[in-house]
Amino acid sequence: MSSDPLTPYHGISPDAALTALGNPLDTAGFGTIAEACRQGRDDLAGRGLDDQGQKTLRRFSTWEITKYLIPVAPAHFRRVLRQNPDLPQGLTETDGGAKWFTLDEVLRLRAFFAAEGAANRDYLPYRPQGLAAKLLAVANFKGGVGKTSTAAHLAMSAALDGYKVLVIDLDSQGSMTSIFGGKVADEWQTVFPLLARHYGEHLRGENQARTDRGEAPLPLEDTVLQAMDLRAQDLAQKTHWPNIDLIGAQLDLYWAEFQVPVWRMNARSWKLWDALSDRLEADGVLDQYDLVILDTPPALGYLTINALAAADILLVPTGASFLEFESTGRFFDMLHATFASIEEGENIAARALGRPGLSFEWDAVRAIVTRYDGAQQAEFGALMQAYLGTVLSPYRQDFTALVGQAGEQVAGIYEADYRDFNRETYARGRAAFDETWAAVKRLLIGAWRRDELATSQAAE
Ligand SMILES: Nc1ncnc2c1ncn2[C@@H]1O[C@H](COP(=O)(O)OP(=O)(O)OP(=O)(O)O)[C@@H](O)[C@H]1O
Numbered sequence: 001m002s003s004d005p006l007t008p009y010h011g012i013s014p015d016a017a018l019t020a021l022g023n024p025l026d027t028a029g030f031g032t033i034a035e036a037c038r039q040g041r042d043d044l045a046g047r048g049l050d051d052q053g054q055k056t057l058r059r060f061s062t063w064e065i066t067k068y069l070i071p072v073a074p075a076h077f078r079r080v081l082r083q084n085p086d087l088p089q090g091l092t093e094t095d096g097g098a099k100w101f102t103l104d105e106v107l108r109l110r111a112f113f114a115a116e117g118a119a120n121r122d123y124l125p126y127r128p129q130g131l132a133a134k135l136l137a138v139a140n141f142k143g144g145v146g147k148t149s150t151a152a153h154l155a156m157s158a159a160l161d162g163y164k165v166l167v168i169d170l171d172s173q174g175s176m177t178s179i180f181g182g183k184v185a186d187e188w189q190t191v192f193p194l195l196a197r198h199y200g201e202h203l204r205g206e207n208q209a210r211t212d213r214g215e216a217p218l219p220l221e222d223t224v225l226q227a228m229d230l231r232a233q234d235l236a237q238k239t240h241w242p243n244i245d246l247i248g249a250q251l252d253l254y255w256a257e258f259q260v261p262v263w264r265m266n267a268r269s270w271k272l273w274d275a276l277s278d279r280l281e282a283d284g285v286l287d288q289y290d291l292v293i294l295d296t297p298p299a300l301g302y303l304t305i306n307a308l309a310a311a312d313i314l315l316v317p318t319g320a321s322f323l324e325f326e327s328t329g330r331f332f333d334m335l336h337a338t339f340a341s342i343e344e345g346e347n348i349a350a351r352a353l354g355r356p357g358l359s360f361e362w363d364a365v366r367a368i369v370t371r372y373d374g375a376q377q378a379e380f381g382a383l384m385q386a387y388l389g390t391v392l393s394p395y396r397q398d399f400t401a402l403v404g405q406a407g408e409q410v411a412g413i414y415e416a417d418y419r420d421f422n423r424e425t426y427a428r429g430r431a432a433f434d435e436t437w438a439a440v441k442r443l444l445i446g447a448w449r450r451d452e453l454a455t456s457q458a459a460e
């Protein structure tokens with residue numbers, strides 16, 4: 001026999017394989033595995049927590065602030081601080097070292113510069129007065145394409161820009177919730193009660209009509225009754241970001257996927273797809289925040305449909321590979337079929353009643369290439385661009401090792417201290433998500449501007 005190494009899959013000894021195999025696994029075995037994961041997870045997540053078990057947001061340096069957050073020259077920044085001792089002065093770690101500010105302090109400084117600064121600089125984020133917050137959904141039924149990473153980084157970018165953001169996690173995996181350090185005991189701290197309440201309000205309306213017709217009302221089950229006075233604000237929790245709140249998710253939210261169709265069977269006229277957007281609007285969320293970001297699970301279930309129907313802007317992350325492109329095409333196919341069938345169902349009834357029909361509309365829908373490797377995927381990227389045209393965002397989100405590294409501590413690039421990295425690496429990694437935000441911010445501002453013009457035209 002030669003001493004050359006074998007291929008890894010030849011020459012396997014059955015007895016050695018048996019020894020390595022271990023015992024068969026029973027159902028309880030899954031519980032043991034889950035417990036091991038939970039311990040590891042808590043341990044890892046704990047590394048980003050302070051001694052009270054809370055996540056804290058790091059401070060931002062003068063370099064970062066003047067380069068990324070408030071567009072002023074560093075010398076001017078320092079001069080204004082010296083001249084205004086009431087403004088936050090920052091902390092230094094060493095004598096004469098760089099000054100570091102909390103995000104709250106950055107927001108105060110920004111407001112100051114906006115009040116006294118040159119009018120042509122956009123210190124403050126654009127949002128037309130009196131217009132509602134925009135809802136942004138990030139969705140694709142393909143798993144692992146970067147939905148959560150994109151959504152989380154967009155929330156942080158928007159917050160750094162000074163927008164007030166509500167993040168809603170609709171994925172029972174709860175990744176977004178972990179990133180923002182959310183604590184969710186059960187489905188009652190997720191969007192679930194909002195859906196229940198929407199159904200309950202619908203049933204009450206139905207029952208009014210039934211009573212008028214002399215029919216017996218349909219009973220409201222306990223779950224629904226319990227939800228009737230819960231508001232989105234009761235479900236939102238603060239995060240370690242001063243201007244990001246969270247409605248979290250955990251495993252029990254998956255229950256909604258079973259409960260919603262049962263309710264719909266019970267009341268065929270319940271517009272389940274409107275549940276989330278109607279409740280957010282009714283509770284005043286759209287006035288309280290600038291941007292609502294919805295992260296969805298890798299499935300086109302009822303929660304995703306609610307997110308899609310609620311969304312003003314829909315972002316569909318996809319990798320620049322054949323399988324992901326193909327799968328993303330199927331996702332758009334399913335969107336077409338799903339919303340066409342909802343519209344059709346509604347419009348039969350609407351026509352019969354002589355009411356205007358239902359027609360869904362989005363301010364903007366964009367696919368966006370994520371985890372892009374320019375050296376390997378340029379050709380495929382260009383091909384996708386040729387087929388998808390303007391639907392594909394021209395900004396490709398580069399693959400960056402920074403996300404993976406930051407991911408170990410369940411943090412985003414914006415939460416990482418740049419001093420932990422080579423400055424080049426940091427700048428490139430950060431640029432990937434800055435570009436993603438720039439592309440989305442353009443959509444956001446464009447959509448608001450369109451609304452603003454429509455409102456002023458309507459007033460003329
Ligand atoms: N730009 C990027 N560069 C490098 N890695 C990335 C990038 N974006 C996402 N990733 C990594 O890809 C993996 C999947 O990302 P993510 O969890 O955001 O996908 P997802 O679509 O939300 O997944 P799921 O379908 O399970 O919800 C993660 O390990 C994440 O760190």
Ligand SMILES: [Mg+2]
Pocket residue numbers: 147148149171175296297
């Ligand atoms: Mg995800």
